[in-house]
Amino acid sequence: MGFDMMTVFDILLIIFGGYMIFAAVRMKKTGKISTLIVPASEIERIHDKESFIEEVYGKMALFASVIACYGVFGTLTDVIPGIPGVAIGNIIGILIFFVVMFWFFKSLSKAKGKYMI
DSSP states (O other): OOOSHHHHHHHHHHHHHHHHHHHHHHHHHHOOOOTTTSOHHHHTTBSOHHHHHHHHHHHHHHHHHHHHHHHHHHHHHHHSTTOTTHHHHHHHHHHHHHHHHHHHHHHHHHHHHHHBO
């Protein structure tokens, strides 16, 4: 059983992913855009906050879920020795993480362009 800096990083991914899911749900419920995805100084420039939230909410929740799942996978492979397929799982996990990350940031940028004055 190994508990090193990568395990700490994986646990931080779980926490951040969970917080991002919480922020997405809170954003949807309250109608207030999260400063996690738009700086406070830019929020007032968004002219249709409801539509912006509607467009970004699901994508944010998906991205956050991928972050948390990758953290769970990393934590499990760090603390449980002998799990088969860890090397290929890490490669696939990293690829999924980066694809979803680039997709989310591209979608967020597009939504900002569409709704920001």
